[in-house]
Amino acid sequence: MDPVKNKIAEILGADALKYAQNKKKGGDNGKKGTRYEDFYLAYRAAEVAVSYLGKPVPWPSIHGQVLGFVDDVVVRSGEKTEYSQLKNVKTIGWQTGDHPLETDFRYQFQVATALGEPTPLTDLVVSREELKTALGVAIPDSIIDHTAVKYFPYGDGSINRLILENPELQKVLAQLSKKLNPTLDELEGVLGVLVLTGFHYPDGGSVDEIIRATSKIHPNYLCSLNVADVKQFILPGFENALAGITGLAYAFQKGFFSWTAFGMSETFGTDCSTQQFADFQNQVVHRQPMTIDDFEGLLP
Numbered sequence: 277m278d279p280v281k282n283k284i285a286e287i288l289g290a291d292a293l294k295y296a297q298n299k300k301k302g303g304d305n306g307k308k309g310t311r312y313e314d315f316y317l318a319y320r321a322a323e324v325a326v327s328y329l330g331k332p333v334p335w336p337s338i339h340g341q342v343l344g345f346v347d348d349v350v351v352r353s354g355e356k357t358e359y360s361q362l363k364n365v366k367t368i369g370w371q372t373g374d375h376p377l378e379t380d381f382r383y384q385f386q387v388a389t390a391l392g393e394p395t396p397l398t399d400l401v402v403s404r405e406e407l408k409t410a411l412g413v414a415i416p417d418s419i420i421d422h423t424a425v426k427y428f429p430y431g432d433g434s435i436n437r438l439i440l441e442n443p444e445l446q447k448v449l450a451q452l453s454k455k456l457n458p459t460l461d462e463l464e465g466v467l468g469v470l471v472l473t474g475f476h477y478p479d480g481g482s483v484d485e486i487i488r489a490t491s492k493i494h495p496n497y498l499c500s501l502n503v504a505d506v507k508q509f510i511l512p513g514f515e516n517a518l519a520g521i522t523g524l525a526y527a528f529q530k531g532f533f534s535w536t537a538f539g540m541s542e543t544f545g546t547d548c549s550t551q552q553f554a555d556f557q558n559q560v561v562h563r564q565p566m567t568i569d570d571f572e573g574l575l576p
Contacts, residue, residue, distance in 0.1 A: 278343075279391060280342075280343050280344065280387070280391065281293060281297075281343065284296055284343075284344075284383075284387055286390075287386060287387065287390050295345075295375065296343055296344060296345055296347075297343065311430075311433045312362060312364040312403065312430050312433075313340065313348055313349070313362055314471050314474060315428075315430075315431075315435070315438060315467070315471065316348075316349060316360070316362055316401060316428050317338065317340050317349050317471075317474055318467055318470035318471045318474055319428065319445060319448065319467070320338060320349055320351060320360075321338050321470055321474070321483050321486055321487070322448050322449055322452050322466070322467070322470055323448050324336050324338065324351060324483045325452055325483055325484070325487050326448055326451045326452055328483070328484070329451075329499070329501070334353075334354065334482075335353075335482050335483045335484040336351050336352055336353035336482075336483055337351070337352045337353075337480055337481060337482045337483065338350070338351050338352075338480050338481070338483055338486070339351075339352070339479065339480030340474075340478075340480060342480075344359065344384055344387065345379075345380040345381070345383040345384040345387070346359035346360065346361045346380055346381055346384040346398045346399075347359070347361070347384075348360055348361050348362045348401075349362070349401075350480075352393075353394075354394065355394055355395060356394055356395035356396070356397055357388055357393040357394060357395065357396050357397065358397045358399060359384050359388070359396070359397065359398045359399065360398075360399040360400075360401050360426075361377070361380065361381075361398070361399070361400050361401065362401045362402075362428075363400065363401070363402050363403070363407075364402075364403045364430050365402075365403075365407075366404065366407075367407065368402075368407070368411070369411075369414075370411065370414060370415070370416050371416070377400065378416045378418060378419060381398045381400075381419040381422075381423055382418050382419050384396070384398055385398060385419065385422050396422060397422050397423075397424070398419065398422050398423045398424075399423070399424050399425070399426050400423070400424075400425045400426070401425075401426045401427075401428050402425065402426075402427060402428075403427075403428065403429055403430040404427075405427050408425050408426065408427040411425045412424075412425040429441055429442055435464050435467055435468055435471075436460075436464055438467075439460060439463050439464055439467060440460060445467075446460070446463055449463040449466045449467055450463060451499075452466055452487075452498055452499060453466050453497070453498065453499065453530075454496065454497065454498060454499050454500070454530055454531070454532050454543060454547075455530075455534075455543055456527075456529060456530070456534065456541075457541075462497075465497050466497050466498060469490050469493075469494035469497045469498070470486075470490060472493070472494060473486060473489055473490040473493055473494065474486070476489060476493065477489075484501060487501055488501055495546065496545050496546060499530035499531055499532070500530065500531025500532065500547035500548070500549065501531075506528040506529075506531055506548045507528070509548040509549050509553070509554070510528070510548070510557070511554065511557040511558065511561060512561075513561040514557045514560055514561055517560045517561050517564055517565070518560070518571075520564065520565075520566060521537075521565055521566060521567065521568065521570075521571050522566070522567065522568075523537050523538055523568060524536075524537050524568060524571065525537070528548060531547040531548055531549070532544055532547050532548065533548055533553065537568045538568065544556070544575075545576070552576055555576070556574065556575065556576060559574045560574055
């Protein structure tokens with residue numbers, strides 16, 4: 277028996293273990309096609325990534341549908357363990373139903389504490405702002421020390437609408453995009469590739485591993501994690517050659533080379549560490565383009 281099953285049975289009994297196993301089985305089956313959970317999992321992965329970009333420390337891991345009582349999304353780090361239960365419903369209460377949320381949240385905290393997990397926290401995530409408000413002021417005393425209620429919209433299952441109606445999500449995705457000022461369509465692409473990559477990690481994984489996989493599976497949507505100091509990849513003579521092109525402004529940011537000319541902005545297709553970008557630099561240094569048309573004619 278694995279440690280979680282062992283601990284649930286030990287401190288809560290066989291009936292609680294059976295309930296948790298049935299809950300996970302139902303969650304695994306229900307998760308197929310459950311867009312709300314997929315969207316939130318991708319959002320949390322993006323949120324973690326933005327918080328840890330450039331930090332030389334181990335990144336948290338993220339998991340969906342774990343064995344437990346608050347089990348939809350779990351983020352584990354060395355400082356805390358965050359359990360989230362998602363409810364895309366019109367109404368719900370803390371003490372309603374055969375298995376009340378209050379009991380689930382209390383059980384989850386007990387099990388996580390018994391397992392020695394750092395600072396266990398439990399979140400209830402709902403898709404309606406009015407429900408978030410109502411549940412937030414009614415958190416039972418038995419779980420209030422470790423519980424919060426959060427709002428995350430559903431957008432009727434549409435990525436486009438979800439992003440359009442959620443400024444906080446826009447802000448997080450914009451920081452993860454390879455573009456400096458991404459459009460809403462480009463943000464939709466960022467969230468979409470995160471959702472798709474998540475399907476490759478049914479048991480979860482380290483967020484930096486997932487982000488790197490996203491860049492390999494669906495390249496050129498996200499900022500680069502591979503370039504700590506982009507200047508190390510700039511070839512001698514490249515910037516001197518760029519300086520001779522009338523009307524061209526450029527930058528190396530988020531691990532990518534981007535440029536602006538006559539009101540139009542573009543970003544090179546791959547990050548600065550790739551062979552494709554090195555080949556392009558060699559072409560620019562060798563050909564010494566003098567106009568924007570000549571410069572863009574060298575693009576792969």
